[in-house]
Amino acid sequence: MPKTPLPPNTKVLIMGREGQVASSLRRALKDLVHLEQTFFDQDYAGEGAHFLDVSDLKAIKPLIIKLKPDIIINATAYTAVDKAETENEQALVINAHAPEVMALAAREIGSLFIHYSTDYVFDGAGHTPFKEDHFCAPLNTYGASKRKGEQxxxxIPDLSYFIVRTSWVYGPDGQNFLKTMLRLAAEREELGVVDDQIGSPTSSDQIAAATLAILKQSYHDNQEWSKNLLGVYHFCADGFTSWHGFAEYIFSTARDLGAMLKIKKLNAIPTTAYPTPAKRPxxxxxxxxxxxxTFRYQPESWQIETERVLKELLKLTP
Ligand SMILES: NC(=O)c1ccc[n+]([C@@H]2O[C@H](COP(=O)([O-])OP(=O)(O)OC[C@H]3O[C@@H](n4cnc5c(N)ncnc54)[C@H](OP(=O)(O)O)[C@@H]3O)[C@@H](O)[C@H]2O)c1
Incomplete structure (x- = not known):
């Protein structure tokens, strides 16, 4: 993981606390900068932690102005892709309106704003990787709300921002495909997983490391951000697979690491055999x-990173 060149008194505000990317960012940044985080769960209270429900749009700016961070990293999101089909308004508030309010506040106090977005802003056509300037045509409500957030x-004129689009996020924290597969493999002998959606499983730790690489490359000693680097970027692990390929690798690697799994048969199924409320690319x-x-940072392959996360997770499981 790259070390940040930022002065240790740099104040970074991470929006979000217990989410996958928020948790990885906390681990990656905690000894490097002065860290503040927002949390959503009313019960949590800790040092450098501030309650903020980002759907309460009026509450965002006063908190940011009060803390005056040098950098704001928005790791909050409405990520329930299927639920978003019926909670359209909530998804739009959290994924589109709240980031706009954060960004406006960032501009007002001269902070850098870092935001994450998704592969789901594209229509999923073709077989080649999407570049940043490819036209966006989301297939579902979640993707549309994330695209609106980007737009x-x-x-916003004169805003210093980075938008990092990433894909298929998993990690040791929160809920994700890898954890669901481990649970199902311990319960069932046979499972069907779709093999006609292709992407790159990307760990939340890789996204945190990529965020540090951005900071490292774009910060100058004169406390300015390289204006020519600002903008939209794609970041994901190296290599591509299907959800079925990801599941197969999770099972074989977990077994190699000593996990006792019940699963005997993993079937490759088409998307049409696994209907969901939200259409996926x-x-x-x-x-x-x-x-x-730009950032001279080469991501690890999805296989190597999956193995590393599995080791971490299985170490925690008795
Ligand atoms: N998950 C994926 O597969 C995926 C794929 C591509 C892109 N992305 C993007 O990557 C970014 C990070 O996603 P993730 O996987 O880390 O998401 P996540 O695990 O679902 O975490 C979401 C975060 O949002 C916070 N949050 C949700 N509603 C909130 C509200 N009303 N007020 C305050 N906080 C709220 C949660 O707060 P608490 O911590 O307080 O619970 C949590 O920290 C997002 O921009 C997402 O769109 C994700």
């Missing part, structure tokens, strides 16, 4: 050349 940020490949060339 709201991009439209068949092609979720992201082209990361712009990111790797």
């Amino acid at each position: 709201n940020i991009i439209a 068949a092609n979720s490949r992201l082209d990361t050349h712009k990111f790797t060339a």
Whole structure:
């Protein structure tokens, strides 16, 4: 993981606390900068933690102005892709309106704003990786709300921002496909997983490391952000697979690491055999050349990173 060159008194505000990316960012940044985080769960209270429900749009700006961070990283999101089909308004508030309010506040106090988006802003057509300037045509409500969030940020003049689109996020924290597969493999002997959606499983730790790479490359000693680097980037792990390929690798690696799994048969099924309320893109490949060339950071392969996360997770499981 790259070390940040930021002065240790740099104040970073992470929006979100217990989510996958928020948790990885906390681990990656905690000894490097002065860290503040927002949390959503009313019961949590800790040092450097501030309650904020981002759907309460009026509450966002006063908190940001009070804390005056140098950098704001928005790791909050409405990520329940299927539920978003019926909770359209809630998804739009959290994924589109709240980031806009954060970005406006960031501009007002001269902070850098970092935001994450998704492969689901594309229509999934074709078989080649999407570049940053490819036209967006989301297939579902979640993707549309994330695209609206991007547009709201991009439209703000004189804002210093990075938008990092990533894909298929998993990690040791929160809920994700890898954890669901481990649970199902311990319960069932046979499972069907779709093999006609292709993308790159990307760990939340990789996204945190990529965020540090951005900071490292774009910060100058004179406390300015390289204006020519700002903008939209694609970042994901190296290599592509299907959900079925990801599941197969999870099971074989977990077994190699000593996990006792009940699963005997993993069937490759088409998307049509696994209907969901939200339509998913068949092609979720992201082209990361712009990111790797600009920030000189080469992501690890999805297989190596999956194995590392599995080791971490299985160590925690008795
Ligand atoms: N998950 C994926 O597969 C995926 C794929 C592509 C892109 N992305 C993008 O990557 C980014 C990070 O996603 P993730 O996987 O880390 O998401 P996640 O695990 O679902 O975490 C979501 C975060 O949002 C916070 N949050 C949700 N509603 C909130 C509200 N009303 N007020 C305050 N906080 C709220 C949660 O707060 P608490 O911590 O307080 O619970 C949590 O920290 C998002 O922009 C997402 O769109 C994700």
